[in-house]
Amino acid sequence: MSSGPGQPKIGVYICHCGINIAAKVDISAVVEFANTLPNVAVVREYKFMCSDPGQELIQQDIKELGINRVVVASCSPLMHEATFRRATAEGGLNPFYFQMANIREHVSWVTADKAAATAKAKALVAGAVRRVNYHEALERQRVPVNPDVLIVGGGIAGIQAALTLADAGKKVYLVEREPTIGGYMAKFDKTFPTLDCAACILTPKMSAVRSHRNITLWSYSEVAGIDGYVGNFTVKVKRKPRYVIEEDCVGCNQCVEACVFKEGKFSDEFNFGMSKRKPVYMPFPQATPSVVLIDPQTCLHLKTGKCKQACAAACERHAIDFTQQEQIVEVNVGAIILATGFKHFDAARMAQYGYGKYPNVYTSVEVERLVNASGPTGGEVLLKDGRKPKSVAIIHCVGSRDEHTNRYCSRVCCMYSLKLAHLIHERTEAEVFDFYIDMRTPGKGYEEFYDKLLKEGVHFIRGRAAEVTDWAMIPDEEGKLVVRAEDTLIGIVRRIPVDMVVLAVGLEPQADAEEVRRLFNISCSKEGWFLERHPKLAPVSTFTDGIFIAGACQGPKDIPDCVAQAGAAAAEALSLVDRGHVELEPNTAFIVNTQCSGCKTCIALCPFSAIGYNAEKGVAEINEALCKGCGTCVAACPSGAAQQHLFTDEQVYEEIEGVLRYV
Amino acid sequence: MKYLYYPGCSLKSTGKAYEESLLTVLKRLDVAVQEIDDWNCCGATSYMAVDEVKAFALAARNLALAEEQGGEEAQVMAPCAACYLVLSKAQHNIAESPEINRRVISALREAQLNYNGHAKVRHPLDILLNDVGLEQLEHHASKPLSGMKVACYYGCQIVRPYATFDDQANPTSMDRILQAMGAEIVDWPLKTHCCGGTMTGTIEDVGLCLNFDLLHEAKKRGATVLATACPLCQFNLECYQTKIAKQHHENVSLPVAYFTQLMGLALGASEQELGLKRLFVPLKASVAA
Numbered sequence: 001m002s003s004g005p006g007q008p009k010i011g012v013y014i015c016h017c018g019i020n021i022a023a024k025v026d027i028s029a030v031v032e033f034a035n036t037l038p039n040v041a042v043v044r045e046y047k048f049m050c051s052d053p054g055q056e057l058i059q060q061d062i063k064e065l066g067i068n069r070v071v072v073a074s075c076s077p078l079m080h081e082a083t084f085r086r087a088t089a090e091g092g093l094n095p096f097y098f099q100m101a102n103i104r105e106h107v108s109w110v111t112a113d114k115a116a117a118t119a120k121a122k123a124l125v126a127g128a129v130r131r132v133n134y135h136e137a138l139e140r141q142r143v144p145v146n147p148d149v150l151i152v153g154g155g156i157a158g159i160q161a162a163l164t165l166a167d168a169g170k171k172v173y174l175v176e177r178e179p180t181i182g183g184y185m186a187k188f189d190k191t192f193p194t195l196d197c198a199a200c201i202l203t204p205k206m207s208a209v210r211s212h213r214n215i216t217l218w219s220y221s222e223v224a225g226i227d228g229y230v231g232n233f234t235v236k237v238k239r240k241p242r243y244v245i246e247e248d249c250v251g252c253n254q255c256v257e258a259c260v261f262k263e264g265k266f267s268d269e270f271n272f273g274m275s276k277r278k279p280v281y282m283p284f285p286q287a288t289p290s291v292v293l294i295d296p297q298t299c300l301h302l303k304t305g306k307c308k309q310a311c312a313a314a315c316e317r318h319a320i321d322f323t324q325q326e327q328i329v330e331v332n333v334g335a336i337i338l339a340t341g342f343k344h345f346d347a348a349r350m351a352q353y354g355y356g357k358y359p360n361v362y363t364s365v366e367v368e369r370l371v372n373a374s375g376p377t378g379g380e381v382l383l384k385d386g387r388k389p390k391s392v393a394i395i396h397c398v399g400s401r402d403e404h405t406n407r408y409c410s411r412v413c414c415m416y417s418l419k420l421a422h423l424i425h426e427r428t429e430a431e432v433f434d435f436y437i438d439m440r441t442p443g444k445g446y447e448e449f450y451d452k453l454l455k456e457g458v459h460f461i462r463g464r465a466a467e468v469t470d471w472a473m474i475p476d477e478e479g480k481l482v483v484r485a486e487d488t489l490i491g492i493v494r495r496i497p498v499d500m501v502v503l504a505v506g507l508e509p510q511a512d513a514e515e516v517r518r519l520f521n522i523s524c525s526k527e528g529w530f531l532e533r534h535p536k537l538a539p540v541s542t543f544t545d546g547i548f549i550a551g552a553c554q555g556p557k558d559i560p561d562c563v564a565q566a567g568a569a570a571a572e573a574l575s576l577v578d579r580g581h582v583e584l585e586p587n588t589a590f591i592v593n594t595q596c597s598g599c600k601t602c603i604a605l606c607p608f609s610a611i612g613y614n615a616e617k618g619v620a621e622i623n624e625a626l627c628k629g630c631g632t633c634v635a636a637c638p639s640g641a642a643q644q645h646l647f648t649d650e651q652v653y654e655e656i657e658g659v660l661r662y663v
Numbered sequence: 664m665k666y667l668y669y670p671g672c673s674l675k676s677t678g679k680a681y682e683e684s685l686l687t688v689l690k691r692l693d694v695a696v697q698e699i700d701d702w703n704c705c706g707a708t709s710y711m712a713v714d715e716v717k718a719f720a721l722a723a724r725n726l727a728l729a730e731e732q733g734g735e736e737a738q739v740m741a742p743c744a745a746c747y748l749v750l751s752k753a754q755h756n757i758a759e760s761p762e763i764n765r766r767v768i769s770a771l772r773e774a775q776l777n778y779n780g781h782a783k784v785r786h787p788l789d790i791l792l793n794d795v796g797l798e799q800l801e802h803h804a805s806k807p808l809s810g811m812k813v814a815c816y817y818g819c820q821i822v823r824p825y826a827t828f829d830d831q832a833n834p835t836s837m838d839r840i841l842q843a844m845g846a847e848i849v850d851w852p853l854k855t856h857c858c859g860g861t862m863t864g865t866i867e868d869v870g871l872c873l874n875f876d877l878l879h880e881a882k883k884r885g886a887t888v889l890a891t892a893c894p895l896c897q898f899n900l901e902c903y904q905t906k907i908a909k910q911h912h913e914n915v916s917l918p919v920a921y922f923t924q925l926m927g928l929a930l931g932a933s934e935q936e937l938g939l940k941r942l943f944v945p946l947k948a949s950v951a952a
Contacts, residue, residue, distance in 0.1 A: 351833030404831070467832070469852040471880055 008133045009041040011067035012125065013058060015049035015074035017104055024108035026118040030073070033122045033662070037129045041067060050080050055087035062091030069132045073101040073125050078543075094137035096586070096646070101128040123659045130658030134650040138586040141624065145231035146334035147577045150175065152223055152516075155183025156559055157551025158339035159205050160566035161573075166214035168574055173331050174209060175237055176219045180287035182206055183341055187270065187365065189372040189379070191559055192419040193449035199286060199374075206288040219289055224328060226519060229628060230546030231334045231582040241324035242293035243302070248319035251290030255280050258314030260307060266298045268376075271369045275376035280311045280320075285374055294320070335546050335573040338530060339566065340516055342552040345399025345406070345505040352467040353398065353503055358481055359384040361468055361501045364394075364416060371423045381427045381500075389430045389499035393483045394421055395465045396436040400506035408527065410506035411556040414440045417504045418450055421458045424502075432458045433496050435465045435485050443558070461496070462489045468501050507556040520547055529555045540569040545582075548572050587629035587646045593619050595641035602633035602642055665695040666790065667733040667782075669725055671705050671746035678743065678894030680938030684923035685742055685787060687936040691927075692795055692803060696740060699728050705746040706753065708861070715756075719763055720770045722753035727771050727778035737782040740790060742923075744820040744893035750784045751825040786821055787923070788836040788892060789828040800843040804929040807845025813925065814849045814886035815841060816877065818896040819857055831855075837922050841890060844929035849886045853877055858896040863903060868910070874899050875907045878915040888946065890922040897921060901943055918946045 012034045016022035027045050034043040042061055046054045049072055061067040070093070072084045077100045085095035101124040111117035149165050151158045154176030162174045174181070185191075186206075188198040209215050218237055225236035256278055264276030270283045279299035282292050300307035301322060312320040347355035347363050355361045360383050362370070369375035370382070383389055394417050400410040414436065421432045439460070441450045454460065463485040472478045473495065480497035487494045509528030510516070517524050522542040523531040530549045533541035540548045550569035551562040576582070589610075596619040603611045603620060610626035611633060613619075620642070622633075633642040643649065666689075674682040689696055704710070706721035729737040741747040757764050758780055771778055791800065815837040822834045829836045834855065838848045856877065863870030877900060881889050891897045901919040908915050920942060927937040939946055 351830050467852075471852045473876070 008039045008069045009065070009067050010037075010039050010069040010071060010129055010132060011058065011061045011065070012037075012040055012043045012071045012129060013049050013054070013073070014043070014045040014103075014125070015054070015072065016045065016047045017049075017074060017108075018047065021074070021104050021108045021121075024111060024114055024117040025103060025121045026114065029118050030103075030121050030125060034125050034129065037126060037662075039069075039133060040129060041065060049074050050083050055083070055090075058084070058087045059091035062088070062093055067091075068093060068097060069135065070098045071101060071125065071128045071132055072098070073103045073121065073128065075104040076102050076106075096138040097132065097135050099128040099132040099135065101125050122662060126662045127655040127658035131651050131655040134648065134654055136645075138645055140583040140586050141588075142581050142583055143231060143625070144581050145577050145579060146233075146332050147171065148173065148331070148333045149335045149337065149573050149577060150223075150233070150235050150331065150333040151337045151339060153183070153339035153341055153551070153553070154178075154181030154209070154217070154219065155339060155341045155551060155562070156185045156202065156205075157341070157553075157562040157566040157569075158183075158337070159202075159209055160563045161337050161339060161550055161570040162209055162215055163205060163212065164567055164570035165574060166212045168570075170214060170574065170577060172212075172215045173235075173237070173333065174215055174217050175221050175223055176217070177222045178283070179220045179242065179291075179293045180283045180289070181209060181217065181219060182286075182288065184365075185559060186284065186286070187372065188368050189375075190419060190423060192415045193443070193445040195419070195422070203286045203288075206286065210288050210290075217289065218329075219291075220293065223519065226336075228332075229584070230544075231576070233333050233336060233546065235331050235333060235336070237329050237331065239327040239329060241296075241326055242291070243296070243299075243320065243322055243324050244292050244294065245319045245321050245324075246289060246291050248317045249291040249315075250317065250319075251282060251287075251292065253282055253292065254314045254316070255292060255311035255320060256282065258310040260300060260310050266295070271376045272363075272366050274366060274369060294322075334577040335548065336520065337548045337550055337566075337569045337573055338516070338520060338522075338553055339549070339551045339569075340510055340513070340530075340553040342507040342556065343510050345410075345508055347398055347503045347505050349405060350398060350503075353395065353465070353501070354468045354470075354481070355503055358468065358470060358501070360389075360481060360499060361503065363398075364413070364420060364502055364504045367420055367424070367502050368416075371420070371427060379427070381424050381430075383500055387499075388428050389424075390428075391431045391433070391480075391496075391498040392424050392428070392500045392502060393433045393435060393465075393468075393481070393496060393498040394502045394504060395468075395483065396434070396504045397464060398503040398505050399508070401437060406506055406508065406527065408556070409440065411440070412558045413504040413506060415443070415446055415449070415558065417502075418453050420502060421453055422456065425456060425458065430499070433483070433498065434458055434460050435483065436460065436462060437464050438462075443560070461485060461487050461494065463487045463494075466493075472497075507552060510553070513553070520544065522547055522549070525555075529553070540565055540572055546576060585629065585646075587644060588624045588627040589622050589629065589631070589633050589642055589644045590624075591620050591622055592641045592643060593617065595639050596620055597639050597641070599638065601636050601638060605632050605636050607632065664738065665697045665733065666738050666740040666785070667729040668696045668698045669702055669705075669729070669739050669741045669746060669750070670698065671702075671707075671741065671743045673743045673745075673894035677898055678921075680941040681742060681894055681897070681921045681923060683936065683938035684921055684927045684932075687932045688791075688923050688926045688930060689787075691930045691932060692791075692799065694790070694795060697733070699725060699739075700732060701728060705741075705743075705749045707745045707749045711749065716763060716766050718749070719753040719756055720767045722750050723757060723767050723771060723778050724774065724776060726750065726754065726782045726784075727776040729782045730779060731776070733782075735779060735781045738790075739782050739784050740787060741784055742787050742892070744786075744818055745895065747784065747786050748820040748825065754780065754782075754784060755825060786826065786828070786892070788821065788840065789826075791840055791926075792836045793828060797839060797843045800840060800926075804844045805931045806929055808841070808925060808929050809845050809847075811846045811925070812849050812885050812887045813841050813846045813890050814851045814881040814884065814888075815854060815922070816858075816881075816889050816891045816896060816900070817854050818891065818893045819855055819860075821892060822855065837890060837892060841922060841925055844926055846925065846929075849881070849884045851880055851884045851886070853880050858893075858899045860895060860899075863899050867906075870899065871903060871907050871910050874903055875911050875913075875915060878904065878907065878917055879911075879913065882915065882917055886917065888925070889917055889919045890925055891919060892922055904944065916944060918942060918944045920946050
């Protein structure tokens with residue numbers, strides 16, 4: 001690569017981007033304008049600058065016309081900065097003699113008026129041209145990548161990603177906030193459309209996680225802090241005390257039996273409060289790790305200190321430890337996969353459906369537990385008074401496709417409602433009424449499953465249910481729950497009396513998705529789902545290099561899609577850590593020694609402790625390996641001695657000057 | 664602070680008892696109100712169906728007057744459900760649509776009026792619950808409504824679609840206010856079901872059926888009085904009881920009072936002050952029950 005060319009000779013390339021830019025920006029006017037700017041040697045326009053012939057224009061001009069600075073006015077740097085830097089380098093120049101002007105996202109896509117768009121495009125081109133005059137040759141720093149990977153969330157997505165990476169020989173840390181991995185899938189009885197047993201396909205994967213020599217499983221733990229950058233993250237993990245020594249507990253449950261509470265007394269989280277547990281408990285039979293825990297909110301000893309500690313006495317392995325404290329462990333990893341999942345919609349927010357008011361109105365997730373053999377009723381679908389329902393209504397789109405709650409479709413509810421309709425009918429022989437807006441079954445074998453249900457005799461009523469009420473108008477409705485809905489296929493309002501109502505609740509981002517997003521410095525959609533780098537071409541990457549997303553934290557999706565995405569995220573992480581190194585953007589800060597007074601202002605401010613003091617020379621010194629390019633020292637330096645590559649004062653001032661002067 | 668009171672046509676005519684009782688209640692609670700000077704029709708039903716922009720301009724004139732008389736942040740109290748809805752709807756549309764905004768503002772300018780959009784439209788339920796507060800209400804209830812079993816009826820317009828002070832499907836503001844006044848609240852699921860609106864005058868059979876549902880269910884659940892917050896609901900539910908009884912061969916006789924009349928009783932106001940004599944189905948009997 002050549003370096004340090006003398007008098008700037010700038011090539012300016014204006015991209016049409018098909019009609020994306022050309023429809024709003026008068027390209028020839030911008031070309032004509034760019035030709036008048038100082039030091040501009042050649043201006044060209046092209047339909048697609050990012051195409052091979054487009055890039056060749058740049059390389060050719062560097063070689064044949066001796067161009068030594070390149071400006072491309074096209075899309076966002078996020079899209080193609082790397083492309084054009086590479087083209088510049090392949091032409092024989094240092095890639096940092098390049099500057100991009102974004103006249104698509106910042107101009108043509110957001111400006112209605114053509115004259116205004118053209119004027120703004122000119123201003124941005126002028127800014128880029130003025131700036132590139134002051135660019136300098138820079139070298140990227142190569143840093144080694146830590147080959148280990150952190151996965152946050154132990155649902156099916158996290159489990160799948162962990163096993164994929166671990167099988168490839170990578171060391172994986174899997175952090176799960178609940179006492180067991182398994183997530184929502186562990187609570188289901190059957191999965192659609194095949195109706196295979198969820199536990200039968202999930203629990204082997206759970207125990208594989210537990211026994212895999214490359215996986216460290218930290219359940220009942222949360223990420224408390226993260227530092228570093230792609231390839232070199234330092235992560236602090238908070239391990240909550242479970243008051244049981246994990247290594248010593250074998251999950252024999254003798255402590256649970258011995259507990260001074262003879263019966264379960266406290267709401268069992270795993271069964272959504274439909275059963276009771278003791279203060280010392282195993283979340284569910286196949287919990288992984290198979291280790292009990294003690295809930296400090298309800299344990300007599302931990303709460304009052306007054307208990308004979310029968311659990312501890314019963315444990316032959318002395319695994320109960322009331323002195324356990326919260327612990328922070330620190331690990332270094334090269335890549336992170338977030339698979340933090342979703343939460344289900346709180347049905348009480350739609351008062352018209354009577355959840356929380358009428359005892360026999362259930363949410364779909366509760367019914368998942370009812371139909372599950374390990375659930376509170378041993379797999380029987382029962383009303384609150386213990387009777388079998390003779391008629392059941394399932395209401396779709398509760399918290400989905402609704403202006404007042406969530407506008408989006410939760411994607412999985414139609415299919416799981418069909419599954420529950422089948423299971424309820426199978427277990428109770430009840431008549432099932434299914435109220436839907438549109439039946440959405442776009443998956444392999446899904447439409448066929450719907451067809452099967454039609455033949456099984458489930459009544460499908462097309463219409464959003466208006467309300468669930470105990471208002472009886474005729475004797476047949478007395479003592480029943482009445483679902484009122486407009487049947488839009490026959491054009492009348494119907495009242496269907498039933499014994500039980502199941503609300504098909506939608507999927508929402510986790511309650512703390514915003515905090516997690518901030519912690520990992522990634523973006524969210526306006527609903528709170530984690531944002532992928534590109535909706536089509538980078539679905540598991542984020543805008544923060546080295547951090548990937550998988551599963552329902554990115555948006556509602558079913559098990560097959562979660563697993564597919566987990567595989568993709570694992571492959572992306574693998575591709576990163578197997579490369580062995582990353583190249584960092586050379587946007588580090590540096591000190592101009594002749595201007596530094598040695599006041600040390602910058603030293604205290606640097607969040608990465610990258611600045612030291614050279615007592616001999618009386619100046620500050622920046623360790624480029626530690627500098628993250630945040631610019632704090634540059635802004636704080638009273639004498640202008642702290643400067644930053646790619647953002648020097650000349651570069652920034654010239655860009656501003658260019659934007660403002662000509663238009 | 665003074666609330667700018669917008670009565671609308673009903674509170675000066677069929678809903679006179681609503682005005683009398685509301686003003687009495689507010690006075691007893693030391694809430695200052697001032698009637699908007701020179702107010703006009705809110706623009707409900709007929710106008711809205713014929714020419715929306717003209718209807719919005721009519722509504723906005725009232726809001727402009729309120730801002731002129733009560734300052735930019737004027738709090739407009741609109742007790743009639745229809746007025747409350749139309750004023751809120753006009754405000755919403757003027758804020759959301761530049762075209763409606765342009766036409767309404769220029770129409771107002773012709774009348775030397777200016778509307779900046781800051782006036783806040785409030786329903787008395789909102790004011791009593793959130794500004795006065797349940798604690799104050801309990802404190803002032805010298806004659807609690809003990810023994811009175813009330814079914815609270817909100818109708819369709821107060822909480823849908825603009826109200827933000829209560830749940831649209833299961834409003835509870837009136838329940839909580841009357842409970843604070845010592846009444847026993849009957850759980851009934853028809854709080855926001857339709858009273859028929861003007862249907863009683865056009866397709867009478869349908870209108871009567873809708874009102875039958877409400878009266879029948881309220882009585883079935885043990886209510887001794889129905890409380891309303893809308894002059895049209897009150898009129899439909901009370902004045903057609905004889906006809907409904909004939910149509911359904913069932914005695915549906917039940918006092919239908921404005922919630923403010925019940926509040927007034929608890930605050931110790933006289934029958935005269937609360938316009939109780941204006942009710943066709945006397946309230947007295949149910950209070951004693």
